[in-house]
Amino acid sequence: MRAVVFEEFGRMPELREVPDPVPSPGGVVIRVAATGLCRSDWHGWMGHDSGIALPHVPGHELAGVVEAAGPRVAGWRAGDRVTVPFVCACGRCPACAAGEQQVCERQTQPGFTHWGSFAGYVAVENADVNLVALPEGLGFAAAAGLGCRFATAYRALTAHGRAAPGQWVAVHGCGGVGLSAVMIAAAAGARVVAVDVSPAALELARAFGAEACVRGPDGVPEAIEEVTAGGAHVSLDALGDPRTFANSIACLRRRGRHVQVGLLPPEAGPAAPPMDRVIAYELSVLGSHGMPAHAYGPMLDLVAAGTLRPDRLITATIGLAEAPAALAAMGTVGAAPAAGVTMIEPWSGSP
Structure with a gap:
């Protein structure tokens, strides 16, 4: 697959061909239809997050379609339209047992603890805890922002x-x-x-x-x-x-x-x-640190009713080839992307 990769913190990322991910027994691989360009990604690229191992693929707010599921996944199958919180919980620790998955003690985060969604595909752990089904009529670009900024x-x-x-x-x-x-x-x-x-x-x-x-x-x-x-x-x-x-x-x-x-x-x-x-x-x-997957219902109801319009926040859509420069520009006064939200479509211009 194509992915945006950086080898050093603060060094310009590059668009490369890298191996496709495979699902873990309890996880899935999602074909990324849209992924947001967020200031948190810039912090990660600058080395402000100690959990990132190099080389690395950024990207943490995403929506797409389940491409493959591990053998222990019960509730999801290939073809399901989904998004995920940027905090992917384990589902087993005391915080998760209390319903506070957003502060999970063993959380994973695409784009931080492992390779993220500035790519054709992304792996997500503990799918039965973390995946959120998208309502009919909600487009992938609008849904991608729900995983971080909007939620x-x-x-x-x-x-x-x-x-x-x-x-x-x-x-x-x-x-x-x-x-x-x-x-x-x-x-x-x-x-x-x-x-x-x-x-x-x-x-x-x-x-x-x-x-x-x-x-x-x-x-x-x-x-x-x-x-x-x-x-x-x-x-x-x-x-x-x-x-x-x-x-x-x-x-x-x-x-x-x-x-x-x-x-x-x-x-x-x-x-x-x-x-x-x-x-x-x-x-x-x-x-405040995100929102767990089980709490998305009321927000999605408001989105489906048209009371909340995350699609209106999107002011630019780019492809993967434009993502490295857009990420780097987020830390430069006067060069950052335009006001609003920039969405990346990884398969734009690709077969």
């Missing part, structure tokens, strides 16, 4: 942020996960303030339901406090930067809830919460 934003707002109609939700960083959060919060009846440095990203945020937009990075907490007449009830750092992290906490009103979604690798510098404010305002500071 992560959904659970961050519903399980952790508990965003309610009429409450103010601030979203810091309007990339894929941030725009997903804007759309989900607005659909829930919340009033959304979107924050970004890019006018194009803010324009998309407004189109997806943001009531107000703030252009950072300076003066963000003060601007949000003015717009909301006292501060946000819920705030998400969807970027993962010490400054957006600090702004997200500083913009909250009393008893507010901060949810950290964007990764904060040590290379970005310290991101210590202002505990004096956390204590004085009785703030909640929470982390």
Whole structure:
């Protein structure tokens, strides 16, 4: 199969022919119809994830068709249309037994713990725990984003942020996960303030339901406090930067809830919460790490009903040959892909 491969962290990946994967006894191989270009992939390529062994194929949010299943797989067969969470759980550890597969103690992650979905095929472990069937009518490109950005934003707002109609939700960083959060919060009846440095990203945020937009990075907490007449009830750092992290906490009103979604690798510098404010305002500071496969039902119902439109987030579609340059550009100011979500179609232009 064709795959995007890098031999060294930070060195430009290359498109190569590599051996096809084979399913483990309890796993499947998926023919990748679409896979998202995500900032987490850029972090992995830069070496910010210690679990990556070289050479490596990135890519972790995907949708496609089951190509082959191992002999222990009970619920899936070749031809099934599926997606998967970016955290693939073992199904056996105490966290999984409690239904918290997103923090599985023995989790695997395509594109991080093993070769990922910037390829024609990808292997997924423990298929009966991790595969999610796609509703009829949901295209592969829209479904691919559900495995990371969209599902992560959904659970961050519903399980952790508990965003309610009429409450103010601030979203810091309007990339894929941030725009997903804007759309989900607005659909829930919340009033959304979107924050970004890019006018194009803010324009998309407004189109997806943001009531107000703030252009950072300076003066963000003060601007949000003015717009909301006292501060946000819920705030998400969807970027993962010490400054957006600090702004997200500083913009909250009393008893507010901060949810950290964007990764904060040590290379970005310290991101210590202002505990004096956390204590004085009785703030909640929470982390959110994806969503388990068993929890996809309510989100998929909203997608099937047209209440949530992940397809509207896609602003560019590229092939595998364009993926190396697009991945590298994510860390370059002014050269990153356009606002919105970029999807890769591995079989585009291939037999």
